[in-house]
Amino acid sequence: MTKWLTDKEMHAWLGYRRMRLLLDLRLGRELMAQSGLSEADYDVLSNLSSAPDHRKRLSELAAHMRWSKSRLSHHVTRMQQRGLVTRDECADDGRGSLITLTPQGLSTIEQAAPGHVASVREHLIDLLTEEELDVLGTIAHRVASRLA
């Protein structure tokens, strides 16, 4: 017997779906307009910029971002063509691939960051109380950790 969602549960679920749809669309558009980056680009650059030497193994990067290697490989290819990152062979492991931020990639994300943070604040963070912020962080991590 199916246990359907109660009104309250449905409200939360549909709300989540709607937020996800609209928020990501808006943030993505603003980021693209301001800096020419997609959210995916931003995440990759952001991760690389906080790595030692601005470089990381594809595999590590993918694991940290919870992306599939395939997805990251495709994405890196495109970012490479735009001059944002480079892809070098790994000395230790003949298969390995080292992804490195280019100077242009670094400057791109440095320019993009303030605007993106402002967008995130405007459309999400600043709309929440301290408590709501805590709850969101708590449940999001609980849900995500079950899926890792």
Added chain:
Amino acid sequence: MTKWLTDKEMHAWLGYRRMRLLLDLRLGRELMAQSGLSEADYDVLSNLSSAPDHRKRLSELAAHMRWSKSRLSHHVTRMQQRGLVTRDECADDGRGSLITLTPQGLSTIEQAAPGHVASVREHLIDLLTEEELDVLGTIAHRVASRLA
């Protein structure tokens, strides 16, 4: 001067992103495995099934789902080819397009629903307390309504 995110804010933001990534991926995969539907398919069928006569104007449907007309038009084309919906001319408005659930579409979503609800429960709803559920619903709708 940029107002960067505090640790707490960053925790909530990154948590949201991670939840979004993993949860949607998982739910999508389970739904696809169980019923051959994507989440998008499911949403369209679900909306149509609760409409009078199981039919709706493309435009209305798009507005209700907050999808672009373009996206819905493309999607309907594909669902039509799979026999899930039909697309008929509208009598009143020569431009109009009426999307109707086929019997097959109806039976497909009826079969898919229990499993999907179970997935949503397992990976999200049942992991939250009553209070958390309320907070999620509240903030999601607040954020989304600012973007409509």
Added chain:
DNA sequence: GAGATTTGGTTGACATGTCACCAACATAAG
């Protein structure tokens, strides 16, 4: 009621991400 505008919807080009699979290399067992 002719011309301008809006609205409803379609289409094409393109970016992204998924899956399935392959190739090269690494490692442990025998």
Added chain:
DNA sequence: CTTATGTTGGTGACATGTCAACCAAATCTC
């Protein structure tokens, strides 16, 4: 050494969604 196994990446085919251009029917204006 040699084979079985797992790891690291890359690729191609395909589904999806975005934007922008476009068409045609419906409305509005004067």
